[in-house]
Amino acid sequence: MAKYKLGDICEIVSGSTPKTEIEEYWNGDIKWITPAELDDESYIVYDTTRKITELAVKKTGLSSFPEGTVILSSRAPIGKVAIAGCEMYCNQGFKNLICSEKIYNRYLFWFLKGNTEYLNSFGRGATFKEISKKIVSDIEINVPEMNLQKKAVLNLERLSKIISLRKSEIDKLDALIRARFFELFGDLVEGDKIKENRRKIGDIASVTKLAGFEFTKYIKYKDIGSIGDVIMLRGLNCKRGKIILDDIKWIERETSDLLPRSKLYIGDILITYAGTIGDVALVDEDNKYHLAPNVGKITIIDKLSYDPVFLVHLLMYSNKYIMSFVSKVAQASINMQKIRNFEYYFPGFEKQKYFSTFVEQVNKSKVEVQKALDKAQLLFDSLMQKYFG
Template identity: 55%
Template sequence: MKKLLPEVCTIQYGFPFDSAKFSDSNGMPLIRIRDVVRGYSETYTTEEYKSEYIVHENDLLIGMDGEFNIAKWGKTPALLNQRVCRLAPKDSIDKDYLFYFMPIALKRIEEKTPFVTVKHLSAKELNKIEIPVLSLEEQRKIAETLSKVDKLIAFRDQQLAKLDELVKARFVEMFGDLVVGDKIQTSKKKIGEIASVTKLAGFEFTKYIQYKEHGDIIMLRGLNCKQGKLILDDVKWIDRKTSDLLPRSKLYYGDILMTYAGTIGDVAMVDENDKYHLAPNVAKVSINNKKAYNPIFLMYLFLYSNDYIMRFASQVAQASINMEKIRNFEYYFPDVTFQNQFATFVERVDKQKQTVQQSLEKLELMKKALMQEYFG
């Protein structure tokens, strides 16, 4: 049996609090769209409020602009602001069952919602959502199963985070801060002295590049470079002939990528020859002598010195760093023997991460299959 959402829960919409009374520290925390998923707010209001708008721990909230997300609120009580709504389950529906069902319904609405700049979720669309209502016992059993899978997924995520922390701790232990040289002061060099730094020029992109959904060579864009990893779940392609026309921006194993516009200083390392090409807004750092400088070490050096890198950014509407500034990054470099030792450690940890990642992906597939089975 299916019921409309308002039949199984009370939908409360946020109050239009006056932005003139918002504060960074004074008053009561206020929930804005960006706060829904993370479960806490850094915005406060000094405006008077009714107690009915106070949100408590584990209340179900939906962000009604942009991505339509549902999440459980964190520990700190806060106020329900406009464009955020709260679902309060009635006796016929289990709260966790509702929590697991809603993402599917919200995704369907999001996919069919037209937009110019930002998608907006309407009360009308929320009211039309139909939810399969089983016995409370069955609902709780479904929610419990999905909760167990979620806990395993969270545990795998924690394992990956701890392995990342382990690599960072090893770097600091071996090298300290290589910007100031608090541990190593043997060889201070600018990046331009040890590597070539280049980009795909704007005129080259305009004249030669036409993105395809499939092809021979992946164009590595800024969104593909995240925290030392190549993220390839959203890629654009070109054919090999086009790549060969632009040899300066072809990519090879050991080349380091760095975003230089918008999001600055995200890095990754090219892990394979003859597979990738440089896209706009990403710089390529190619080490001149890999017997003297290890690319894995250099990538992590960039990753862990982001604060230093940001000092070079131009302070305009969209911050950026030009190639000359990247060439002028200056560090103390340890002997290549120690660079190689660190790289070997990273490779060992990466093997552990790969095992954990495979387990995580299986769990995520399992959850998708269960969601499909339970909710269609």
């Protein structure tokens, strides 16, 4: 299999931004793309948010790139990738690749999409990171025969569609839970359906955190855990009511035992209070986790009157209300007292449990879909490794 530098098999082009203060340059019918318009789901791009005029092209000396060009963002952020579905122009935040006959544009797309971290490692710059044309040009890629490139793309596209479908199914199940919540309870901040038993979180639960001095004095993270070690749950581990264990740090159990106030048990609710605010998760195992900085712990006092599954969804669905408590300082944050002051109307315990049981049933379906998603993702990752190394 031959190996080439991208600069040897692609023409690499960029763009620029016409002066925004000249109205005659804007709101035309010529497509002009920026990195902000690309996301993880982008593939073939046929339209752009902003349009420029013929005058802008003529006066600014812009050059277009043709249909089929692989679009690669080179700053803010680095590594977003798509394929131009038609002729268009771009700003200076791209290093786009016009493929020669040696490489299939969709094969190059998947190569770049699978190497986002690698591309970011080349980022240079003080204000924001950027990759230069020279850096992109020098990147090497294995290039098999064209028929093998197209076969690889076919396999990756099939699996990508399956993965997208499974993710969509999970999103629909999450939407079903949300819809059921509001059908049953309405807005529990305003009380449009339930108008009694308005309580503060501090009235029904204890709220605490790992103190800064405790972290400094006792905590030493381990990247790899040993038998008996405890996982520190950080903000990035709290998403959409669930604990996410993609990126974890460990501490020794002896350290966890020295800090009993921030140990975690089944039914404890986590809420991020600094940086990213209002992400929540429900602890589902004893003796496995410990509270990390920037994450608060809510422990229901009377679990015969208040259900943790209900409460974690209440918090998850009232993010706008939670954000109204944020301190406007250098780093946005909410202190523990403000969390204690969150105030809601609470339905009766039977209604809470009814909702909790509904969530449990839906989550059984989610588990099966997640298994199928994980299987497809594993196969996809193995093929990416096989094709691109």
